[in-house]
Amino acid sequence: MWLLVLGALLGVKPLYAADGSGSADPVTPVILAVALILIAAKLGGDLATRIGQPAVLGELVMGVVMGNLTLAGYRGLEWIQSDVSVDMLARIGVLVLLFEVGLESTVSQMLQVGLTSLLVATLGVAAPFALGWGVGAWLLPEHSPYVHAYLGAALTATSVGITARVLRDLERSDSTEARIILGAAVIDDVLGLVILAVVSGVIVATNAGTQMGYGGVGLIVLKAMVFLAGSLALGVYLSPWLFRLASKLRARGVLLSLGLAFCFLLSWLASVIGLAPIVGAFAAGLILEDVHYRDFVDRGEHGLEELIHPISAFLVPIFFVLMGMRTDLRVFLEPGVLGLAAALTVAAVLGKQLCAAGVWRKGVDRLTVGIGMIPRGEVGLIFANIGLALVVAGERIINQATFSAVVAMVIVTTLITPPALKWSLARRTRPAEAAAPGAGSRPG
Amino acid sequence: MWLLVLGALLGVKPLYAADGSGSADPVTPVILAVALILIAAKLGGDLATRIGQPAVLGELVMGVVMGNLTLAGYRGLEWIQSDVSVDMLARIGVLVLLFEVGLESTVSQMLQVGLTSLLVATLGVAAPFALGWGVGAWLLPEHSPYVHAYLGAALTATSVGITARVLRDLERSDSTEARIILGAAVIDDVLGLVILAVVSGVIVATNAGTQMGYGGVGLIVLKAMVFLAGSLALGVYLSPWLFRLASKLRARGVLLSLGLAFCFLLSWLASVIGLAPIVGAFAAGLILEDVHYRDFVDRGEHGLEELIHPISAFLVPIFFVLMGMRTDLRVFLEPGVLGLAAALTVAAVLGKQLCAAGVWRKGVDRLTVGIGMIPRGEVGLIFANIGLALVVAGERIINQATFSAVVAMVIVTTLITPPALKWSLARRTRPAEAAAPGAGSRPG
Numbered sequence: 089m090w091l092l093v094l095g096a097l098l099g100v101k102p103l104y105a106a107d108g109s110g111s112a113d114p115v116t117p118v119i120l121a122v123a124l125i126l127i128a129a130k131l132g133g134d135l136a137t138r139i140g141q142p143a144v145l146g147e148l149v150m151g152v153v154m155g156n157l158t159l160a161g162y163r164g165l166e167w168i169q170s171d172v173s174v175d176m177l178a179r180i181g182v183l184v185l186l187f188e189v190g191l192e193s194t195v196s197q198m199l200q201v202g203l204t205s206l207l208v209a210t211l212g213v214a215a216p217f218a219l220g221w222g223v224g225a226w227l228l229p230e231h232s233p234y235v236h237a238y239l240g241a242a243l244t245a246t247s248v249g250i251t252a253r254v255l256r257d258l259e260r261s262d263s264t265e266a267r268i269i270l271g272a273a274v275i276d277d278v279l280g281l282v283i284l285a286v287v288s289g290v291i292v293a294t295n296a297g298t299q300m301g302y303g304g305v306g307l308i309v310l311k312a313m314v315f316l317a318g319s320l321a322l323g324v325y326l327s328p329w330l331f332r333l334a335s336k337l338r339a340r341g342v343l344l345s346l347g348l349a350f351c352f353l354l355s356w357l358a359s360v361i362g363l364a365p366i367v368g369a370f371a372a373g374l375i376l377e378d379v380h381y382r383d384f385v386d387r388g389e390h391g392l393e394e395l396i397h398p399i400s401a402f403l404v405p406i407f408f409v410l411m412g413m414r415t416d417l418r419v420f421l422e423p424g425v426l427g428l429a430a431a432l433t434v435a436a437v438l439g440k441q442l443c444a445a446g447v448w449r450k451g452v453d454r455l456t457v458g459i460g461m462i463p464r465g466e467v468g469l470i471f472a473n474i475g476l477a478l479v480v481a482g483e484r485i486i487n488q489a490t491f492s493a494v495v496a497m498v499i500v501t502t503l504i505t506p507p508a509l510k511w512s513l514a515r516r517t518r519p520a521e522a523a524a525p526g527a528g529s530r531p532g
Numbered sequence: 533m534w535l536l537v538l539g540a541l542l543g544v545k546p547l548y549a550a551d552g553s554g555s556a557d558p559v560t561p562v563i564l565a566v567a568l569i570l571i572a573a574k575l576g577g578d579l580a581t582r583i584g585q586p587a588v589l590g591e592l593v594m595g596v597v598m599g600n601l602t603l604a605g606y607r608g609l610e611w612i613q614s615d616v617s618v619d620m621l622a623r624i625g626v627l628v629l630l631f632e633v634g635l636e637s638t639v640s641q642m643l644q645v646g647l648t649s650l651l652v653a654t655l656g657v658a659a660p661f662a663l664g665w666g667v668g669a670w671l672l673p674e675h676s677p678y679v680h681a682y683l684g685a686a687l688t689a690t691s692v693g694i695t696a697r698v699l700r701d702l703e704r705s706d707s708t709e710a711r712i713i714l715g716a717a718v719i720d721d722v723l724g725l726v727i728l729a730v731v732s733g734v735i736v737a738t739n740a741g742t743q744m745g746y747g748g749v750g751l752i753v754l755k756a757m758v759f760l761a762g763s764l765a766l767g768v769y770l771s772p773w774l775f776r777l778a779s780k781l782r783a784r785g786v787l788l789s790l791g792l793a794f795c796f797l798l799s800w801l802a803s804v805i806g807l808a809p810i811v812g813a814f815a816a817g818l819i820l821e822d823v824h825y826r827d828f829v830d831r832g833e834h835g836l837e838e839l840i841h842p843i844s845a846f847l848v849p850i851f852f853v854l855m856g857m858r859t860d861l862r863v864f865l866e867p868g869v870l871g872l873a874a875a876l877t878v879a880a881v882l883g884k885q886l887c888a889a890g891v892w893r894k895g896v897d898r899l900t901v902g903i904g905m906i907p908r909g910e911v912g913l914i915f916a917n918i919g920l921a922l923v924v925a926g927e928r929i930i931n932q933a934t935f936s937a938v939v940a941m942v943i944v945t946t947l948i949t950p951p952a953l954k955w956s957l958a959r960r961t962r963p964a965e966a967a968a969p970g971a972g973s974r975p976g
Binding site for chain 2: 113114115116118119120122123124126127129130131133134136137138143146172173175176179180183257334337338339340341342344345346348349350352353355356359360364365395396397398399401402405
């Protein structure tokens with residue numbers, strides 16, 4: 089029955105609501121939040137662009153300001169951070185972003201940088217892991233090796249959202265550096281799964297007095313490989329046929345709807361087998377190439393990339409402003425946090441710079457690749473969160489200060505990346521190009 | 533803290549989930565549902581277009597089929613109907629639709645048909661109310677007059693979504709008939725609030741042994757008038773200034789983001805004062821005129837209408853497919869329902885045809901206006917739902933059969949409108965124009 093959910097659609101319920109509240113339609117708080125976020129995103133993006141920074145930095149900072157108004161005693165925006173529907177829009181937004189970025193590359197272009205990406209990803213996991221372990225052993229010698237291993241693991245992740253967005257803001261998503269970073273981020277995600285499985289498995293096994301099995305780890309690796317290989321197979325064989333079939337459909341917006349459906353189905357598939365949904369969204373973007381929907385463009389429709397832009401302009405800022413809003417600046421004020429956080433941040437940045445040594449292709453800017461791998465974003469926070477739940481012999485292995493230091497490291501690496509990447513890319517650009525404003529020239 | 537909600541973003545949780553379920557990221561079921569809905573919508577839209585019907589009919593019917601697979605024993609899609617996030621996307625979709633339709637008219641165009649719309653709306657409420665009361669008195673003489681009054685009230689509503697969508701599918705949103713219908717639907721919404729307040733107030737008061745106050749009713753009317761007048765004032769004075777200011781912002785997608793923010797803020801405002809959010813979305817579309825964002829278009833950006841199309845192509849089908857899915861065909865099988873349902877449907881259709889007598893302008897097709905007012909959609913279901921909750925002297929005044937008959941009336945009026953409106957519009961179109969396919973020629 090549609091009654092239950094549609095029952096309040098017209099906002100007439102307030103007349104009968106016992107509490108007399110004015111919001112009968114559940115959409116009411118959501119659209120208010122989205123409107124405020126969109127306005128904040130554009131104001132922040134404007135300020136960032138004016139000082140020569142990528143718009144995403146402005147959105148993040150604006151979010152941080154909105155989310156920390158509680159420190160100034162204003163709690164009127166706090167509900168936005170925990171609204172389930174706003175969160176869902178943000179999650180869909182990051183999928184659309186990765187899909188959009190994936191559309192700018194092709195599978196064959198990615199395969200060309202495949203080996204480089206694999207090297208970068210492997211080094212980019214190994215180096216921060218070693219450095220993080222070292223920082224733990226140096227600053228927390230009284231803690232168990234589990235804590236040191238956990239800190240190492242927390243530094244391995246790469247959050248591709250920030251980098252992908254900066255590259256798009258600066259219209260550099262189709263550069264070789266971009267492909268290496270994005271490819272490495274996808275592989276990172278797979279490696280991250282394995283590390284998480286191993287570290288947690290060891291701790292859980294120790295706790296239970298048993299040994300962990302290798303079978304589980306092997307299964308994850310196998311699933312990831314099957315998924316990636318399957319996506320490529322889809323790209324080469326299935327999707328041209330699917331879209332040629334779809335081009336026969338006589339309805340408005342077929343190309344966009346089916347493109348989005350393809351993106352969402354692959355994201356869902358990735359999630360079901362235990363990978364991040366964004367891996368699927370990016371793979372979907374890679375697979376779809378102009379040639380697949382030439383039939384649509386030939387009959388006067390817009391290309392898929394152009395159709396996706398308004399949707400990403402609507403949903404993507406929600407993700408970044410919300411990410412900013414959820415950044416609790418109070419972690420920096422906690423005692424014993426700053427020193428550990430600073431050391432972890434240095435290890436996080438240095439570790440990803442070392443991984444740039446994996447770039448063996450000529451003419452590729454190693455520094456840009458290294459910087460592009462820096463942000464930990466939401467991925468680092470997952471590690472932090474999981475750490476809080478790890479228990480050995482009835483005791484939590486991560487205390488509040490260690491946890492806060494990891495969160496602080498995530499905040500700093502996420503916020504320094506947009507300006508650093510902008511600087512690094514401009515360094516290698518011809519003066520005439522560099523003089524043009526980085527963002528804002530694209531319609532949409 | 534962003535941890536709690538972002539914690540599962542990378543889909544790594546399954547490794548630790550006690551139940552071993554594969555969907556750690558809450559976005560997983562939502563994107564699967566959206567992908568299935570989008571594919572179904574395009575297939576349905578294609579079939580409908582092929583037989584010369586508006587695409588929305590195909591989306592509705594495809595939804596009805598998907599939602600009633602349970603009758604064939606397949607329950608695999610049932611969860612979509614009650615998923616809160618899919619529902620929220622549908623709600624945002626109908627706001628985007630009304631905003632889009634509103635963009636195709638201006639405030640001054642609406643004011644030209646204002647008096648006609650007011651007459652149509654008033655007659656379109658009075659005639660079905662009288663006919664519904666008559667049907668009740670005739671077929672349910674053993675029930676109290678409250679039941680008859682309730683049946684009359686349930687017939688008064690107009691669901692503007694279906695008509696707006698059909699007009700858009702046929703690219704007739706900017707016709708005089710369209711403006712009269714849309715204006716009347718907005719006024720209908722206000723009148724509907726008053727009727728609901730009166731009918732329910734009387735019943736509740738009777739139940740409590742007291743008299744109902746006129747103050748509450750007056751307050752609703754006042755709020756609605758203030759809102760509509762305020763929207764117009766905004767349109768004339770405030771929004772050109774706002775958008776001229778906004779055009780100075782140097783970020784990507786400013787026009788679209790601020791246009792959507794404006795739509796959402798007005799929808800929110802409408803909801804807060806007790807009106808339907810769609811009234812606010814439509815008003816926002818009316819207010820925004822090309823001239824307000826000329827600065828954006830002058831510098832090479834797309835117009836707002838063109839930018840909204842992909843977003844509506846993404847979200848609007850979710851609303852209609854979901855509406856179809858929530859249609860429970862079993863109501864037609866319940867004993868004693870068919871006769872009452874048929875009589876109510878005839879009363880519902882006839883009542884709205886009588887309201888076309890309010891069209892006193894020359895050259896306007898009365899039949900089209902009358903047909904455009906027929907669908908009850910979700911609005912009729914709100915009445916049905918409220919009826920279920922009404923109690924006099926400890927007894928529910930509406931029994932299951934009466935309730936099901938109202939629901940059946942809503943289903944029929946909603947499904948017959950697209951083909952009827954298409955036929956009515958084609959009747960008055962020049963043969964050359966009528967031969968062209970109604971939908972599908974627009975990019976997007």
